[in-house]
Amino acid sequence: MKNRKEYFNASAATWDQRYQNRELTDFIGQLVSTFNLKPGQKVLDVGTGTGILIPYLLKAVGPTGHVMAVDYAEKMVEICKAKYASVPNVSLGIQRAENLDFPPESFDAVTCFGLFPHLENKEAALKQLNRVLKPGGKLIIAHALSSEEIKAHHRTVSVVAHDVLPDKAEMKRLLKQAGFTGIQITDEPGRYVCLSSKP
Numbered sequence: 001m002k003n004r005k006e007y008f009n010a011s012a013a014t015w016d017q018r019y020q021n022r023e024l025t026d027f028i029g030q031l032v033s034t035f036n037l038k039p040g041q042k043v044l045d046v047g048t049g050t051g052i053l054i055p056y057l058l059k060a061v062g063p064t065g066h067v068m069a070v071d072y073a074e075k076m077v078e079i080c081k082a083k084y085a086s087v088p089n090v091s092l093g094i095q096r097a098e099n100l101d102f103p104p105e106s107f108d109a110v111t112c113f114g115l116f117p118h119l120e121n122k123e124a125a126l127k128q129l130n131r132v133l134k135p136g137g138k139l140i141i142a143h144a145l146s147s148e149e150i151k152a153h154h155r156t157v158s159v160v161a162h163d164v165l166p167d168k169a170e171m172k173r174l175l176k177q178a179g180f181t182g183i184q185i186t187d188e189p190g191r192y193v194c195l196s197s198k199p
Contacts, residue, residue: 004118005073007159008049012075015050024052027144028113031193032056035140037065041108044132045069046097046125047115051080054090057111063089068107070095097125102132109138116141116194117150117163126178133198139180143192150192165192 011018032053037043039062045053048069057067069084070093071077077094084090095101097112098121110129119125129139143150147165154160166174168185171194175183180196 004120004159004163007157008071008073009075012050012073012079015076015079016052020050020052024144027190028053028056031142032060034193035060035109035111035138037061037109040064042066042068042106044100044102044107044110044129046100046110046112046129047071047118048080048092049073049076049114051084051092053111053113054080054084058087058090061089065089066091068093068102070097070100072096098128099124100128100132104131105134105137106132107137108134109140112139112141114143116143117154117165118160122166122174123177126174126180130179130198135198137198139175139196139198141192141194144190146189146192147187149189 037060041061042065043057043061045057045067048071051069054067054069061067066089068091069080072094074094077092081092084092097119110133133139145153151164154163168187171185172183175196179198181199183196186193
């Protein structure tokens with residue numbers, strides 16, 4: 001049986017054809033507009049996959065901003081590079097959320113779209129995300145499904161069958177433990193958004 005990384009690498013070539021559609025891109029456009037990103041900001045997109053968030057993040061931060069996109073699945077990053085390597089204010093890399101290779105306080109915001117259930121060590125990942133955020137920086141954890149819909153969706157693939165979002169109380173506990181405040185969670189059909197910030 002494949003492990004998670006092997007599964008995502010094996011899925012990379014067909015990922016966009018399988019999941020990227022008008023409904024999802026409309027959802028992401030609307031979602032990113034609620035992040036209140038500002039021109040000139042630096043954003044880290046963790047678990048970028050094939051880079052579905054990148055054009056929307058770029059639009060928000062403008063030509064003076066920067067998007068750093070990372071994923072641990074090399075094949076996902078290869079596809080992402082094919083799309084965005086020529087864009088001057090996008091950088092791409094192979095990194096795990098649990099062990100990020102950036103100096104402290106490097107980013108104004110961190111986005112995790114469709115990633116959080118798949119993190120093997122959520123506590124370690126959140127500590128890293130807090131470390132690389134500037135004071136006042138935002139962490140945005142989001143999905144185009146509710147936590148219950150994610151659970152049902154993942155049940156169909158054995159390698160990710162147990163990858164679920166923590167319930168609200170546990171998510172708040174994890175975020176507080178990692179040093180985040182101002183936690184707001186929306187969990188409804190077709191939408192999960194968890195916002196928090198670094199004091």
